[in-house]
Amino acid sequence: MSASTSGGGPLSPQAAAALQEGIGLVFGRWTALQMAVENEWGGRDSRAKADQLAASIFSWFANSNGPFYYDDLEPMMFDSISESLNADFEDGSVGEVAEQLLIMHEECVQNNFSSIEKLRNTRPQGNAVALSRQIANEDDNDSSDDDDEQSMGRDEAARSEDMAVDEPKPSKPTPDADGWTTVPSRRGRGKN
Structure with missing residues (x-):
């Protein structure tokens, strides 16, 4: 993934607003981040710290000329989460989110908002942490929807x-x- 880039070019005001919304939508569905916020791993202001991370990433995209590299974004996110939320997400989610954000930015540069529209239209029921707990409880009770796990x-x-x-x-x-x-x-x- 070291070659993953997102092209440069200025964002139109509409694209910038869409990207900012998209970052918020991605972060709202990021289970590990939401768990860190809900459990206040970064202290009482964990929500504000997560919001600041989203704002910093948006600023990185909006105020830089690019090109934007995965190898720059992923460590920046990982370091920020580690420092501000006292968390090290070792589930690979930081890399997945970084890649998703780079793709989203590239689409916004091209005035393509389909991935953001898709996120907007597929709002999860409840929050990511509650859904994660629900899935964990279902697994504990052997009431999984996965046929392989049931068998x-x-x-x-x-x-x-x-x-x-x-x-x-x-x-x-x-x-x-x-x-x-x-x-x-x-x-x-x-x-x-």
Whole structure:
């Protein structure tokens, strides 16, 4: 990705406004950033720090002549997040967002606002953090929409049932010579 560039050229007032909106839309959907803000990793003013990052990136695009390189934007974003929000996003999202912003800028230079329009029209229901938590809770409860994960869960359940059938179950925990009772693990309880 080191060769990813976004061409130079001035932004029209309409393109600048669209780019600024697009940056805000991307940041609003960026789960890692929203988690850092919601959990105040950068302190009580974490929201303001995230907004400042968005403003700085917009300024970088609007006030520079370019060309704009991924290898400049991604480390700038990573450093800013690390310093202002005390966070190191190691999920690859900084690079993904940087690439998305470069593409968005290039489109705006060409007065193409399709990706911003698409973001505008596909607003997530709720915020990114709530959706992330909802997905995590669904995964914990084995109620995933992914057929592969469901079948894998069924296979694991079948294996644990097989193992439960093969292993003799003690009828009741009995104290040892010292009076201590060994309690069986919770795993496998209630799977008859």
